[in-house]
Amino acid sequence: MKNRLKVLRAERDWSQADLAHRLEVSRQTVNAIETGKYDPSLPLAFRVSRLFGKSIEEIFDPEEGSR
Amino acid sequence: MADNSLRDLCSGPQRDRRNQWRIMLWTFLWAFSFVAVTFGIKREWLPFGGALAGVIATSLLGVATVLAYRRFLNETDELRRKIEVEALALAFGIGLFGGLSYWLLELSGAVPAKGFVWIFLVMIVTHPVAVLIGLRRYS
Numbered sequence: 001m002k003n004r005l006k007v008l009r010a011e012r013d014w015s016q017a018d019l020a021h022r023l024e025v026s027r028q029t030v031n032a033i034e035t036g037k038y039d040p041s042l043p044l045a046f047r048v049s050r051l052f053g054k055s056i057e058e059i060f061d062p063e064e065g066s067r
Numbered sequence: 068m069a070d071n072s073l074r075d076l077c078s079g080p081q082r083d084r085r086n087q088w089r090i091m092l093w094t095f096l097w098a099f100s101f102v103a104v105t106f107g108i109k110r111e112w113l114p115f116g117g118a119l120a121g122v123i124a125t126s127l128l129g130v131a132t133v134l135a136y137r138r139f140l141n142e143t144d145e146l147r148r149k150i151e152v153e154a155l156a157l158a159f160g161i162g163l164f165g166g167l168s169y170w171l172l173e174l175s176g177a178v179p180a181k182g183f184v185w186i187f188l189v190m191i192v193t194h195p196v197a198v199l200i201g202l203r204r205y206s
Binding site for chain 2: 020021025026028029032038044
């Protein structure tokens with residue numbers, strides 16, 4: 001599943017560690033989601049959505065497989 | 068990024084680090100108690116009642132270790148939980164099926180009889196190795 005997490009994070013000038021802290025997950029989890037190695041659970045996807053003020057569909061794209 | 072796997076093993080939210088310390092503490096206490104009771108029984112330092120109390124205490128420390136690990140699994144972030152569960156499945160699978168295969172080989176006389184203790188050692192080693200592999204895979 002492709003996502004815009006890296007772009008949204010860069011727009012806010014946040015590091016992976018900053019975003020991980022805000023989402024209460026590990027930096028590794030953020031990295032794995034950004035690189036498409038791991039798809040977040042629905043609760044985490046909602047947390048990401050709320051944090052960036054965008055809908056889940058605007059951040060995650062299930063149609064474009066990346067693995 | 069793959070080189071970060073060892074660092075990631077002990078990183079993550081503060082909640083995870085606190086829970087990992089709890090697991091290490093209970094594991095250390097359990098291991099200390101296990102060794103002390105084993106020596107106490109084998110070298111006959113402990114009377115029967117003392118040995119029984121030692122076995123009960125060791126078992127309770129084991130339960131505390133399992134509960135600490137369960138708490139870690141419940142509270143850790145979802146990727147780490149996935150890695151831990153995959154590692155547990157691998158350790159259990161190797162212990163169970165590898166152990167039973169070895170037992171069949173023992174029955175056939177192809178390998179020397181070593182008992183079942185070594186299976187636990189294999190499981191104990193397999194789990195952290197599998198966690199490290201998982202951390203590298205998702206790094």
